Amino acid sequence: GQNIDQPTEMTATEGAIVQINCTYQTSGFNGLFWYQQHAGEAPTFLSYNVLDGLEEKGRFSSFLSRSKGYSYLLLKELQMKDSASYLCAVRDQFTNAGNNRKLIWGLGTSLAVNP
């Protein structure tokens, strides 16, 4: 089956570093996305990984290991505004039928940043 697992909730302190893990089991793989969603708002794009390794973008970094079906989002120098839900999504395998290339979403990790 297709499954994406993320921790439900995490708590961290302002100024600290937090790592949000995502493991996936899908029939194929064509990239992994991380999105941020503040309460009552729409998700916004953070990062995209398709090759193994670390992608750094300012305070946010995302890592991918395809062999392990594993990714993490690293948030540095946490700020109060980083309190949000972080969604991991995997684009499934493209097939000749044009199916199964949709994004499979995790339930999200709710991060609370405390002062």
Next chain:
Amino acid sequence: KAGVTQTPRYLIKTRGQQVTLSCSPISGHRSVSWYQQTPGQGLQFLFEYFSETQRNKGNFPGRFSGRQFSNSRSEMNVSTLELGDSALYLCASSLSAALNNEQFFGPGTRLTVL
């Protein structure tokens, strides 16, 4: 550049009714995807349209349907509403259907079925 817009933002319906939601993508974006978001199930993919053609469909019953117009605007329709259809319906647009294209989400339509 204006973002993705969705109308209406909030909707209250009763069981058995039908509803039509609208989405206007970012100018120049040709791919539109629809999602249902609930606390327990997270984001569930409904369907994706590109150039007026449905390219992908999720595992939802036939009561859920959609279409895309020549100007890339999209609508989704839910017929014979059930209580379980209460959710946030999100529309997302992307420049193309390329695999690495990020999706830009609209603010969503909050549907409540009584």
